[in-house]
Amino acid sequence: MQLLPVLLLAGVLAAPGATQAAPDEAALGKAAGYPVQRSGPGFSMFTDHYKVGTFSQMDQVFWPRVVQAPAEASPLPADPVPLANFRYTFDGASLGIDDFLARQRITGLLVIKDGKVLVERYQYDRTAAHRFASFSVAKTVTALLVGLALQDGHIVSLDDPAARYAPELKDSAWGPVTVRNLLRMSSGVRWNDKVMAGAETDGARLAVESFYQRGRGGASAVAWVRQTEHPQGTRFNYNSAETFVLGVVLRGALRTDLSTYLSEKVWKPMGAEADASWLVDRTGLEAANCCLNATLRDYGRLGMLLANDGLWNGREVLPREFLLDATDPARQPAHLQPRKATPYFGYGYQAWLYPYRTRTFGMRGLFGQELIVQPDSRFVMVITSALQSADQPAHIAVERNTLLGALLTTLGGKADLYR
Numbered sequence: 001m002q003l004l005p006v007l008l009l010a011g012v013l014a015a016p017g018a019t020q021a022a023p024d025e026a027a028l029g030k031a032a033g034y035p036v037q038r039s040g041p042g043f044s045m046f047t048d049h050y051k052v053g054t055f056s057q058m059d060q061v062f063w064p065r066v067v068q069a070p071a072e073a074s075p076l077p078a079d080p081v082p083l084a085n086f087r088y089t090f091d092g093a094s095l096g097i098d099d100f101l102a103r104q105r106i107t108g109l110l111v112i113k114d115g116k117v118l119v120e121r122y123q124y125d126r127t128a129a130h131r132f133a134s135f136s137v138a139k140t141v142t143a144l145l146v147g148l149a150l151q152d153g154h155i156v157s158l159d160d161p162a163a164r165y166a167p168e169l170k171d172s173a174w175g176p177v178t179v180r181n182l183l184r185m186s187s188g189v190r191w192n193d194k195v196m197a198g199a200e201t202d203g204a205r206l207a208v209e210s211f212y213q214r215g216r217g218g219a220s221a222v223a224w225v226r227q228t229e230h231p232q233g234t235r236f237n238y239n240s241a242e243t244f245v246l247g248v249v250l251r252g253a254l255r256t257d258l259s260t261y262l263s264e265k266v267w268k269p270m271g272a273e274a275d276a277s278w279l280v281d282r283t284g285l286e287a288a289n290c291c292l293n294a295t296l297r298d299y300g301r302l303g304m305l306l307a308n309d310g311l312w313n314g315r316e317v318l319p320r321e322f323l324l325d326a327t328d329p330a331r332q333p334a335h336l337q338p339r340k341a342t343p344y345f346g347y348g349y350q351a352w353l354y355p356y357r358t359r360t361f362g363m364r365g366l367f368g369q370e371l372i373v374q375p376d377s378r379f380v381m382v383i384t385s386a387l388q389s390a391d392q393p394a395h396i397a398v399e400r401n402t403l404l405g406a407l408l409t410t411l412g413g414k415a416d417l418y419r
Contacts, residue, residue, distance in 0.1 A: 020102035022123035028052045028105070028386060034124055036060055039212070045367070046197040051386035052107060055367065056130040058293050062211050064277035065259040065286065067267050069298075074271025074313070076297055079116040088406035090399050097121065100403055104396060105368070108132060108296040108384040113411050115304060115378070120296070124386070131277060131293040132384040135365025138278075138292035139243045141266075141302070143183055143350035145250055145258060147322035148265050154253040155179060162245055165252040168219040173228050174245045181232045182242045182249070183326075183349040184336060188230035193239040195366060195390045203240050210244065210281040211291050217281030219248050233333070236341040240289035243350060247288025258286040269317045270305050272298045290365070296382055299371055303380030306361075306373045322349075327361040327373075329353045338418060358414040366390045372404060377413030 029035055029049045036057050037043055037050035043061075045054070054061055087094050097119060101109065107126045111119040122128070134141075149155045155165065162182060163175035177187040193203040206222065209215030222241045229235075247258060254261055259278045267276060276298060279291035294302075305311075306327075310318030325331050326349035329338055338346035338355035346353035354360040354372075362372040368385030381404065387396065405415035 020098055023102060023105055024048070024388075025124065028124060030124070043212075044197060046390070048386075048388065051367070052124045052126070055133045055384070055386055056107060056126055058133045058279065058291070059131060059277040062279045062291075063213060064293070065257060065280050065284070067259045067276035067278055067292075067294075068263045069272040069275045070268040072271070073273035074301065076112075076273075076301065077116050078118075078120070080118055082113065082411060083111065083118045083407075086407070086410055088403050090402050100399070103399070105386045105388070106383055107386055108382070110296050110300045110380075110382040111407060112300050112304060112380040113378060117297075117300070118411075122296075126384075128295060128297060129274070131274070131295055132299070133365070133369070134292040134294065134299075134363075135290050135367065135369050136240070136243075137299070137363040137365040137369050137371055138288070138290050139240075139350040140363040140371075141262065141292055142243050142246050142250070142258070142288040143326060144266065144318055145261055146179065146183060146246060146349070147319050147326070148261070149250060149253050150322065151319045155249075158183070162249050165250075166219060166245070166248040167252075169223055169245065169248065172223045173225045174222060174241075177232050177242075177245070179246070179249060182246050184233075184332075185236055185238050185242050185347060185350075186233050186336070187237075187242055188228050188232040188235060189225060189237075189239075189241070190227040190229045191225065191237065191239040191241050193241070206240055206244060206289070207287075210285075211279040211287040213282050215282070218283035218285050221281065222248075234335065236335055236347055238347075243289035244287065246350075247286055250288070251285055257284060258288060266302070266305070266317060267298075269315070270301050270312050272301060274298060296384060299382045299384075300380055303371050303373050303382060304378075307375045307378045307380055309375055325349060327351050327353065328359055355418045356414065357416040357418065360408075368392055368396070370400070374408060374413050377408065377411065379408060379411060379413050381407065 027048045034053040036053040039061050109121045158180035159178050161176045163170040169175045173189040192201045194201050209221040274295045276294040278286045309320045336347045341347040352362045360374040368387040370383040372381045408415045
């Protein structure tokens with residue numbers, strides 16, 4: 001795949017004038033060329049010195065499977081003019097895109113409207129050729145594969161229990177949970193997904209036993225879970241194990257690996273410009289809850305596909321009704337509504353639902369990864385980051401939401417928050 005035109009375009013968009021330095025460059029390893037930390041006993045995602053290098057080269061640290069791109073990429077033209085004078089107001093100041101980048105540890109920022117790139121910026125010496133870690137952004141991709149498997153008849157019903165497709169889970173707490181309740185993070189299974197430096201949590205154990213390849217992998221990474229706290233379908237509890245279980249279900253249903261299915265059903269049809277990669281465990285199972293790696297522009301293409309409700313150049317690539325079930329707040333039960341599932345977001349099928357009257361949804365990953373879509377305005381924003389903390393601090397999240405609202409308003413979209 002020839003990336004030279006992309007790199008040239010990225011260089012033009014990244015240099016509209018003098019830019020401010022990215023925050024915390026020294027702490028993030030600038031003097032050492034933003035090094036990559038190698039996997040081993042001392043490896044930690046929380047080590048600032050290695051975050052930029054590692055988060056953009058995860059497939060050099062762990063064990064990847066390639067998600068093949070097509071021979072020819074779909075065009076992604078640039079039109080930066082509509083945001084040439086863009087401003088947003090935060091902390092009593094009038095700020096622009098350069099200010100936003102100077103205030104947050106953002107490695108890549110992409111804004112697309114009507115299929116055209118309005119903003120494409122990189123920091124910390126990252127380029128359009130880097131494959132950025134998705135972290136939990138991949139959860140939504142896994143949900144899309146479930147929708148495709150349902151359409152293709154590999155999964156008969158979303159109300160089937162997980163054990164129908166993954167019999168190795170039948171004696172665990174996951175066995176009776178329906179595919180639909182797994183998609184909705186509503187299994188009722190007891191699980192602590194918190195990610196903290198040095199803390200031994202369920203989520204940390206899952207990482208160690210899956211893509212860290214320090215365990216047997218496969219269903220064994222979650223089959224040890226036995227306790228249920230609530231009836232399934234009644235409570236929202238965000239946890240990575242539910243998506244990992246979906247990966248086990250998909251492998252059993254598809255009889256092939258998730259990367260190949262993603263390539264044939266999504267990556268090639270949407271005209272990705274570069275191969276992606278997905279980290280796998282010792283059994284060759286993709287870590288479905290995380291660990292997809294792709295270029296900023298290919299995340300943008302995925303966002304465009306979702307903004308078009310599954311259509312690409314007039315062809316249905318993703319099933320529209322499944323996407324609406326996944327991303328429309330009106331189709332979710334009460335406990336998953338915006339401001340009910342969490343104080344701000346609602347939740348669909350592995351997708352965060354914004355508290356806007358106009359359907360707006362997002363994918364979110366550790367350390368600040370985001371892909372946000374508003375289909376009515378054909379708007380997409382992608383942010384890749386190397387934040388200091390795994391969860392977004394409140395001030396960073398509020399500024400990002402303020403920026404989003406200003407962008408939508410400027411570009412003719414809607415930031416119509418619920419009252």
